[in-house]
Amino acid sequence: MDRIVSGGNQALTQTAEEGAMPGDFLEHPGQEPSPALRCRRPKVLVFSTDPGDHCSVNKLLLGLALVTLALSPLLIFADVGPPAHLSVSEIRPGVYQVQWRVPKQLPPRAVPSPVLPEACQPTNERSVADQAGAWLLSQEWTCSSTIAGQELGMRYPFRDLALTTVIRVDLLSGDRFAHVLTQDETSWRLPEGTAAPDLIRGAQEAVLVGAGHVVGSWIHAAFLLTLALLGSQLIAIRLVTAFTLGQVATLILGSLTGLGIGQIPAEIALAIGVALLAREGLGSTPDLTRSTSLTAVLGAVHGLTIIPSLLAGVGESGGFTAGLLAILGMDATHLIGALAIGAALAWLSRRAQLSKVRRSLAYGSGAAGMAVAFALALGGGVTEIGAAGSPLIPDLAPGSRPAGQSGRVAPTTTNAPIQSFLSVEPFEIRHEVMVRIAGLAPDLGLEPSATISIDQQTALTERLVQLVLSGTTVLVDGEPVEPLVRRSDFMTVDPTGSLPRSTPVAEPVVDAVVGVIIAYPTEGMSQSVTLAWDPFPTGMMIPATVIDPETVASLPLTAEQPTITWTNMLTEDPVPTVAAVEVEPLRVPIPIVSLPLFVLSLGLIVATFRGWRPGTALTLARMVLALAFVAGPLVQTAVALPGTSGRRPSERQARRILSGLLPNIYRALEFRDEERIYDRLSVSVTGETLTDIYLEQRRALELEERGGAQARVEAVEVLEAGDITSGDTGFDVRAVWTVGGMVTHFGHRHFRQNRYDATIGIVPVDGTWKIQTIEVLEEERVQ
Numbered sequence: 034m035d036r037i038v039s040g041g042n043q044a045l046t047q048t049a050e051e052g053a054m055p056g057d058f059l060e061h062p063g064q065e066p067s068p069a070l071r072c073r074r075p076k077v078l079v080f081s082t083d084p085g086d087h088c089s090v091n092k093l094l095l096g097l098a099l100v101t102l103a104l105s106p107l108l109i110f111a112d113v114g115p116p117a118h119l120s121v122s123e124i125r126p127g128v129y130q131v132q133w134r135v136p137k138q139l140p141p142r143a144v145p146s147p148v149l150p151e152a153c154q155p156t157n158e159r160s161v162a163d164q165a166g167a168w169l170l171s172q173e174w175t176c177s178s179t180i181a182g183q184e185l186g187m188r189y190p191f192r193d194l195a196l197t198t199v200i201r202v203d204l205l206s207g208d209r210f211a212h213v214l215t216q217d218e219t220s221w222r223l224p225e226g227t228a229a230p231d232l233i234r235g236a237q238e239a240v241l242v243g244a245g246h247v248v249g250s251w252i253h254a255a256f257l258l259t260l261a262l263l264g265s266q267l268i269a270i271r272l273v274t275a276f277t278l279g280q281v282a283t284l285i286l287g288s289l290t291g292l293g294i295g296q297i298p299a300e301i302a303l304a305i306g307v308a309l310l311a312r313e314g315l316g317s318t319p320d321l322t323r324s325t326s327l328t329a330v331l332g333a334v335h336g337l338t339i340i341p342s343l344l345a346g347v348g349e350s351g352g353f354t355a356g357l358l359a360i361l362g363m364d365a366t367h368l369i370g371a372l373a374i375g376a377a378l379a380w381l382s383r384r385a386q387l388s389k390v391r392r393s394l395a396y397g398s399g400a401a402g403m404a405v406a407f408a409l410a411l412g413g414g415v416t417e418i419g420a421a422g423s424p425l426i427p428d429l430a431p432g433s434r435p436a437g438q439s440g441r442v443a444p445t446t447t448n449a450p451i452q453s454f455l456s457v458e459p460f461e462i463r464h465e466v467m468v469r470i471a472g473l474a475p476d477l478g479l480e481p482s483a484t485i486s487i488d489q490q491t492a493l494t495e496r497l498v499q500l501v502l503s504g505t506t507v508l509v510d511g512e513p514v515e516p517l518v519r520r521s522d523f524m525t526v527d528p529t530g531s532l533p534r535s536t537p538v539a540e541p542v543v544d545a546v547v548g549v550i551i552a553y554p555t556e557g558m559s560q561s562v563t564l565a566w567d568p569f570p571t572g573m574m575i576p577a578t579v580i581d582p583e584t585v586a587s588l589p590l591t592a593e594q595p596t597i598t599w600t601n602m603l604t605e606d607p608v609p610t611v612a613a614v615e616v617e618p619l620r621v622p623i624p625i626v627s628l629p630l631f632v633l634s635l636g637l638i639v640a641t642f643r644g645w646r647p648g649t650a651l652t653l654a655r656m657v658l659a660l661a662f663v664a665g666p667l668v669q670t671a672v673a674l675p676g677t678s679g680r681r682p683s684e685r686q687a688r689r690i691l692s693g694l695l696p697n698i699y700r701a702l703e704f705r706d707e708e709r710i711y712d713r714l715s716v717s718v719t720g721e722t723l724t725d726i727y728l729e730q731r732r733a734l735e736l737e738e739r740g741g742a743q744a745r746v747e748a749v750e751v752l753e754a755g756d757i758t759s760g761d762t763g764f765d766v767r768a769v770w771t772v773g774g775m776v777t778h779f780g781h782r783h784f785r786q787n788r789y790d791a792t793i794g795i796v797p798v799d800g801t802w803k804i805q806t807i808e809v810l811e812e813e814r815v816q
Contacts, residue, residue, distance in 0.1 A: 115167075115584050115782070116197040116213075116747075116775065119147055119187055121180070123205045124173075126234070129153070129180070132171040133187070134164075134604060136196070136584055143194045144168055148220060150183035152176050164604060166584030179226065181208060186220030197775070197784055199747050206231075209692065211748035213773040215784060224751070227689030233624050233665040239355040240662045243362025247370070252304060256331075257367060259310045261374040263324055269371035270652050271321075272328045277364040279332025284360065287337060288353045306331040336360070358662060365659035368652055448472075453577040453590065454780050455564050457599055458745065459608045460705040462509060462553040462562055464516075465779050466501050467524070467531065470545035472573070485540040494521040494547055501549050504570070508563040509555050519550035524779075531779040548779060554705055557608050558601065565596040580777050582607040582745070609700035611713045613801040614693035619680075620671040630661035681759040687766045688754040690795060690802050693717075695770055698804075699746040719798065719805045746774040756792075763796030763805065771815065786815040 115136040122130045135144050153176040162169040181204065189195040198214040200221060206228030212221045247253045260269040309327055450472020454465040470493075474481050477496065485493060498521050507514060522533035524546045531548060566575060569592040578587040579599050590597060637654035641647045682690065694717045701713035749772050756767035773786040794806035 116199050117145065117187065118583075119185070119198055119200045120203075121147075121149075121185065121201070122203045126205060127176050127178075128156075129174045129176060130171065131174050132169065134583070135168045135170070137166055137168060138585070139168075139194060139196070141168075143189070143191050144170070145187045145189040145195075145198075147172075148184070148186040148188050149174055150176065150178075150180055150185075152178045152183075153180065164602070166586065166602075167604070169604060179204075181206075181223055181226035184220045184222050186218075187214065188219070197782075201748075204228075208689070210750070211696075212750055213748045213784065213786070224688070225685075227685050227692060231622070231666075233622050233627075233669055235355065236358050236662045237666050239358035240362035240365075240659055243359035243364075244366040244659075245362075246359075247363050247366040252307065253367075254370070255307050256310075257370040257374055259307055260328075260371050261378055263310065264321075266372055266375040266379075267648055268321065269375050270368060270648060272325060273364065273367040273371055274651075275325045275329040276332035276335075276367065277360060279329040279334075280336030280360045280363070281357070283333045283336035284353070284356045288356075302331065302334040306334075361655070361659050361662070365656045368656055372652075449576050450573055451570060451575045452780070453564070453566070453575050454777075455562065455577065455579045455597070455599070456777055457559060457562055457579065457581040459558045459582075459703060460555055462507060462514070462555060462559065463519075464501070464505065464507060464551045464553070464564065466497075466505075466549045466551075467526075467779055468497055468500075468547045468549065470540075470547065471543050473570075474542055479542050481542055483542050485542060485545055487537045487539060490523060490537060490540065494523070494549075497521060497547050498549055498551075501551060504566055504568060505551075506563075506565045506567060507551075507553050508561075508565075509553060509559050510561055511563075514553040514555065517552045517554065519552050521547060521549045524548045531781065558603070558606065560601045561598060563596060563598045566590055567595055569595040578780055580782075609703045611697045611700050611716050612693070613716050614690055614697075616797045616800055616802055618673040618675070620673050622669055622671050624661075624665035625668045625670060627661040627665045630657055630664065634658040634661060681757060681764045684754055684757065687757050687764070687768075688751050691751045691754055691766070691768055691770070691793070692749075694795070694802060694804055695751065695768075696746075696749040699749055699772060699774075703745065716801075717803055719796065719803045725807075745776065746772060748773045760794060760796070763794065763802075765792060765794050765806075767791075768793050788813045788815045 115138065117136070118132075118134045120130075120132045122132075124130050129149075131147050131149070133145070133147055153174045156173045156175050159170050159172040162171075180202070185200055185202070187198045187200075195216045197216060200210075200212045200214060202208075202210040202223060204226065206226055208226050208228055210223055214221055257269075260272045263269070263272065306327060310324060448469075450469050452467040454467070456463040456465065470477065470479065470485070471481055477493070479485070498518055502516060502518075507516070520533070523537065523540055524531045524533055526546050531546075533548065562579075564577070564579075569575075569590070571592075575590040576587065577590050577597050578585060579597065581599065581601075581603065583603055583605075588597070634654045634657040637650045637657065641650040641654065697717040698714065701710050701716075704710050704713060749770060751768065751770045753769040754766050756765075758765050767790075769788070769790050771786055771788045773784065775782055775784050777783075788811075789809060790811040791807055791809045793804055793808075795802050796805045797803075
């Protein structure tokens, strides 16, 4: 009976010895398996094989070993290599679906958690999906403000188990951001949004912020009660108007001079003002002029600090206009509250004697105001609570792993004569074989103590290439594929990876290592790949590692089972997409629902100036105007202004255009066929520049020190877009961007990041933006 063991976001099919861990290979080249090895039965990773005898003792030992590994995550960190992925997608305004995928090489208690801005809170329990080679966790979060320009990250319980993390963010505005966090980084600040601000929604937010401040503050409730106690509803409306005008005056003054006071002094002043107004309410005939002046002063003091602090959460809609809208929201809420409280008191006064009740309410409001003033004065301000100093799970590591951008993803098998690495990527299957000459010396006619001269090395590498070609078969989706020999080199091998020798030297047989790379071109992403060693080298075991874009799995090949099969179980399609960046005209938003409300408010204001019940008309106009801004986003459309297409963009718009064009270039280069590359490059680059960009960026992506392997681009991040000047038909922009990518080479995954500073000429062609010229001023390898 076959046993199925899950591993990787890939289904691997192979027969191996039961209980053999990936690193349990022969101690010495050519040595026969020990009796302990021979008593194990075949093991299957999602595929079939015939069963054999097994040894219960060895199964017990294997179980104990697995338990030990589970309880000691530090023992396996060196072999944790596949990156983690964090995806944050805005599904509704302010609501984000957060998913993070973590390879199963991490033990469950070392699984990280996402870190979002302080304005964000999870709205449900996280769900966990047990996938073939990874844990897929998801959770919904709600944020009170945009996350653009804020910090995102991943918190790992154990620093020594931190992975390279790919972060992708998709916003409803159309902004798409990507970044790669290396093991020594904990967070990343998203760029500011590149989409044009949503003026209608920003206005709604500002009005609601002002209204929310009043509703959420019991000091304002006491203030409204005090106003209602001073007399009729008309008096309360007059005092609310004075308070609002005081706020507007100091908003104008603050925008011109930068004048402001601390939030605590402003709140103390408001609390004292409530007490003074309550004192006015104790008299039989309140002094209306004095009360109005006092209320106006309170509004002025309140506006010096509350408006800036409130608008800090409104984001890009902040500024003088947003301040006016926030004041409008407070004004409408004050009016509604004063009218409601006044109506309630009037209703009660017709049914009971409220003179004593009014006096008690006035005393209560005054006492509350003074109590708040003293409490704020003695409290000394607001204490900010920072992030927790340590994770819930203690850090068991005595020290952190040195920051590095190379991680081993295959088990260490120092003495294996042959090691096999199968990389499954879009458009190409790559079989990398590492041969230790000492293990094959008798077959190659070499003495173990001999030295391979430089003159002998070319012939020897050619023999090893033929050994790999004749001894292996690769089937892609069940069909054979013509192999392409990429290269064969004598290698230097150390814990950081394997490098081809740049300069040949005489190689002692005992230390010589040769790397052979064979490529198999494919159409898109394969669904299944089978590697078979046949005829199998006599008397040895071949450690095999299969690496796909998401996970890694390793197991041994033997003469009894020389085949391994990978099945596509990826959670995301890695085939790159290239989309044109459209030339967008300037659009004017139109709030359809708000238009009749604006007209009604304007009519009421006109009626006020014509003398028709001025107090009532002006009060209704202010409340209707606030309602119009709140209802704006419910139904809206946008009208394109003619003649605005292809104009010189703002810095924000230029960054948005570049964020679409530059990733297209690198996605196009992931294709292997030059005709396809040029076809997809032409979507974003004009014909005159195609060849230059192809050759330059192809060179930049190839890691020559890693045998010419090409990095798979994970993130293109536009950092700056400035010095924008108009051209004959388009515009020129000075841009700074980074390109981060990963390449897997002989069992090691390497992360590389380049930074570019360039002047780019962009022109509109048939309704889409394209790069016409590019002059790289500076190129720097960051990592």
